[in-house]
Amino acid sequence: MGQIDIRGEEMRVQGLLDRFLNLRFADEGVKGGSHLDEDSLTAFVEGNVGEREAGPVISHLVDCTYCLHVTSELAKLQAGFADEPVNAPVAESQPSRLSEILGGLMTKIFGTGDGVVFAHHESEEEAEEEEPKEDE
Amino acid sequence: MFAVASETYNQLRLPEKCEAMIREIFAGCKANAPNFNVQPEWFRESIGRAAGRFISSSQSAPLESEIEDFIAQLQTEDLYLAVACANGCERAWWEFDQMHRSYLERVARHLASTEINAQEVVDTVYVELYGTRVVDGERVSKFSTYSGRGSLRGWLRTVIWHSLVDLHRASHDEVSLDEMTENVGEGVAHANLAVPSLGGEDSMIDEITRHRYRSATVSAIESAFASLDDHEKLLLLYYHVENMKLREIARMAENKNSPLRDWFQRKSPTREKNPESRIHESTIMRWLEKSYGKVLKLFRTELGTKHSLGDEEIAICMELATQDLASRSLYKNLSAT
Numbered sequence: 001m002g003q004i005d006i007r008g009e010e011m012r013v014q015g016l017l018d019r020f021l022n023l024r025f026a027d028e029g030v031k032g033g034s035h036l037d038e039d040s041l042t043a044f045v046e047g048n049v050g051e052r053e054a055g056p057v058i059s060h061l062v063d064c065t066y067c068l069h070v071t072s073e074l075a076k077l078q079a080g081f082a083d084e085p086v087n088a089p090v091a092e093s094q095p096s097r098l099s100e101i102l103g104g105l106m107t108k109i110f111g112t113g114d115g116v117v118f119a120h121h122e123s124e125e126e127a128e129e130e131e132p133k134e135d136e
Numbered sequence: 137m138f139a140v141a142s143e144t145y146n147q148l149r150l151p152e153k154c155e156a157m158i159r160e161i162f163a164g165c166k167a168n169a170p171n172f173n174v175q176p177e178w179f180r181e182s183i184g185r186a187a188g189r190f191i192s193s194s195q196s197a198p199l200e201s202e203i204e205d206f207i208a209q210l211q212t213e214d215l216y217l218a219v220a221c222a223n224g225c226e227r228a229w230w231e232f233d234q235m236h237r238s239y240l241e242r243v244a245r246h247l248a249s250t251e252i253n254a255q256e257v258v259d260t261v262y263v264e265l266y267g268t269r270v271v272d273g274e275r276v277s278k279f280s281t282y283s284g285r286g287s288l289r290g291w292l293r294t295v296i297w298h299s300l301v302d303l304h305r306a307s308h309d310e311v312s313l314d315e316m317t318e319n320v321g322e323g324v325a326h327a328n329l330a331v332p333s334l335g336g337e338d339s340m341i342d343e344i345t346r347h348r349y350r351s352a353t354v355s356a357i358e359s360a361f362a363s364l365d366d367h368e369k370l371l372l373l374y375y376h377v378e379n380m381k382l383r384e385i386a387r388m389a390e391n392k393n394s395p396l397r398d399w400f401q402r403k404s405p406t407r408e409k410n411p412e413s414r415i416h417e418s419t420i421m422r423w424l425e426k427s428y429g430k431v432l433k434l435f436r437t438e439l440g441t442k443h444s445l446g447d448e449e450i451a452i453c454m455e456l457a458t459q460d461l462a463s464r465s466l467y468k469n470l471s472a473t
Binding site: 025075080086 | 234247282425435
């Protein structure tokens with residue numbers, strides 16, 4: 001019996017494994033049931049899931065093609081964007097009103113000013129506006 | 137040891153040392169952003185929720201020191217901003233907008249197929265972050281689901297990604313979730329599953345024998361993969377199925393708290409002695425090679441013990457697998473099992 005060519009066999013098994021994994025993945029599709037939430041996905045991709053939480057998360061990723069794919073895409077995104085510096089807020093600028101930032105978006109998305117959404121904050125803001133300002 | 141009682145997590149009483157840590161962190165955050173008007177109980181509730189999930193993530197109760205480490209690793213400045221925004225603080229929203237809007241737009245443009253889609257997604261994310269759902273009279277902001285376990289930017293990337301998938305889904309009712317994810321970002325199409333018909337007869341081995349060897353091969357590779365540690369499976373799936381580059385996998389393992397890094401260290405005495413050492417692409421390659429070696433060994437054992445094949449027959453299985461791979465006909469046999 002001739003000697004077994006381990007290196008050659010390893011290469012073959014690598015190819016076999018590659019095909020098997022791709023086919024299994026494609027065959028499986030997306031299973032129903034729960035997926036990792038955005039918080040857990042982010043923590044995993046950034047390497048912030050400690051040993052205690054890692055077991056269940058990794059088991060889920062091995063079984064869930066959807067979450068596996070999401071983590072892979074997020075890891076690629078992270079590689080491309082993580083190093084961008086955070087803009088420091090310009091101290092001199094005046095903050096816009098929250099309703100100004102979001103009000104336009106509501107109109108664009110829902111086709112209405114959506115006053116109801118902001119109602120409970122507006123009452124507080126309006127109350128502040130009605131108060132006489134000391135420096136005036 | 138610290139066990140979770142029946143309280144809800146946000147009301148969970150943590151060990152006093154942890155409570156003191158939270159108070160100290162809060163004081164630091166408040167000093168940095170005094171005009172966010174975050175109430176200590178809001179901040180405490182948010183960390184309590186995250187700690188509760190951490191405590192319940194495993195059946196065994198954590199040591200108090202583990203909870204302290206968990207809290208110490210939270211991105212507390214980001215969390216403070218998120219808590220302030222969740223509670224509608226205008227100053228916090230303004231700072232968030234200044235610090236992160238252009239970043240969100242760049243990420244959205246990178247992922248979306250059109251500029252319109254990118255802008256639509258950023259707008260939708262803003263609305264979601266503010267919160268349009270009202271539960272028990274309280275507006276529920278998406279920010280309240282951020283726990284500080286990852287960076288706020290990382291979390292925002294995830295939110296944008298999901299929003300784009302939802303957007304795509306809304307416009308393609310008939311498309312499966314899996315197909316949608318392939319159409320967002322760098323997702324790649326799965327392997328082409330076209331199944332060519334089998335070629336002519338091999339003079340050496342008749343079709344029945346071929347079928348027997350093929351079935352054994354498929355069953356053995358499946359068992360070999362199933363026998364691997366979950367970390368090894370994940371590594372192989374990222375590399376082979378998700379086509380991740382070695383450097384992308386290395387980057388995921390780079391953080392000192394990464395579960396992948398922990399695993400590499402536990403498996404390597406050299407790394408265990410020097411936990412600060414970097415995880416290079418070559419490290420990932422070595423671990424892939426180790427996994428292939430393990431799969432090969434398990435594969436051979438499975439063929440030998442379960443299917444009672446000798447070395448020569450195993451060699452035939454390998455040869456057939458190689459031929460099938462070349463002609464892509466293995467699918468037919470894989471799907472038949």
